Amino acid sequence: MATERPSRRGAAAARSPWRQLLESYFLHHRKTAHDSALRLWRSPIASLMTWLVMGIALALPVGLLLLLSSLQGVSAGWESTARVTLYMEQGASTEQLDRLRVQVASRKDVTDVAVITREEALAEFRASSGLADALDYLDENPLPHTLLLTPSPEVRNTQGMQRLVDSLESLDSVARVQVDLGWLQRLNTITDLLGRGVWALGLLLAAAVILVIGNTIRLAIENRRDEILVAKLVGGTDTFVRRPFLYTGIWYGLGGGIVAFLLLQATLWWMSGPVERLASLYRSQFELTGLSWDGTLALLIIAVALGWLGAWLAVKRHLDAIEPSQIEASR
Structure with a gap:
């Protein structure tokens, strides 16, 4: 036991310098982050202005992306329930209707x-149009037999629907085939164009944030030039001097991300009521969706990364130009 204790003490002594070095490293990082946060807290107006600028710049493209994703979700639902309307010739009989249906x-x-059937279509039109008296003067029913087709999921695209329409138009007793997907395709094209525009706007605003x-x-x-010169005179490395400003950029980014999240939530709450009423008037399932937990985390990470990148670029450009030799030159 006597010989075992010194060996353990020796091993602990051998590990202690590395452990002390790591503890000192992390302690300095924690102290630097704390001091950087205190500096921002001591100038609340300037910090709040920077956070607001970052929050608005981040919230604008994210809000537009959320709006586009909601529109694309609604259009996808409409496309999944799209139907093909097949109108038969005016003189088609009930037997021809049954054969075509099969x-x-x-x-x-x-x-x-x-x-x-023609009779069902006329009755529905009479009830919904309010022209019952005028329809009584018609000699015959002007409406044809109609088939409403639900296409299978694998053909619910531009090429598949076009092939289906061409095939149906070649059938006997078919006068016209109508597909109500043209406006939906135009809507998808517009939303795709707007999506690219939003991404371009997001990149420009990200550059502005940086x-x-x-x-x-x-x-x-x-403002801290003299402090930086003194730190370099006593042997402070560039990494040591750069670290507080990088943490300042991180705090700016985190604060800007939180402000952007709060702005998005407030905007969604303010607009949710009118949007729901408008959707109910059109019997639509459209609703504005906010950020998920993953989206919120991604927003905060992007904001912190932009803050760190902006700080790193500024430090790389301006901090390296401050050297102790400037003191001698000023004398």
Whole structure:
């Protein structure tokens, strides 16, 4: 036991320098982060202005992306319930309607077929149009037999629907085939164009955030020039001197991300009522969706990364130009 204790003490002594070095390293990081946060807290107005600028710049593209994702979700739901309307010739008989229904229902690219006879169509039109008196003067029913087809999911795209329409138009007793997907395709094209525009806007605003943080850090470097010169005179490395400003950029980014999240939540709460009322008037399922937990975390990470990048660029450009030799030159 006597010989074992010194060996353990020796091993602990051998590990202690590395452990002390790591503890000192992390302690300095924690102290630097704390001091950087206190500096921002002591100038609340300037910090709040920077956070607001970052929050607005981040909230604008994220809010537009959320709006576009909601529109794309609604359009996808409309596309999944799209139907093909098949109008038969005016003189088609009921027997021809039954044969056509059986023929269409046997197709693999059609999942459901609903039949609307001429009499049913006229009765529905009479009830919904308010022209019952005028329709009584007609000699014959002007409406044809109609089939409502539900295409299978694998053909619910531009090419598949076009092939289905061409095939249906070649059938006997078919006068016209109508697909109400043209406006939906135009909507998808517009939303795709707007999505690219939002990404371009987001990149421009991200560059603006980096420039704002860089200019703020540059002013902080100028205000602490004497402190930086003294730190370099006593042997402080560039990494040591750079670290407080990088943490300042991180705090700016984190604060800007939180402000952006609060702005998004407030905007969604303010707009949710009118949007729900408008959607109910059009019997639509459209609703504005906010950020998920993953989206919120991604927003904060991006904001912190932008803050750190802006600080690093400013420090790289302006801090390296401050050297102790400037003291001798000033004398």
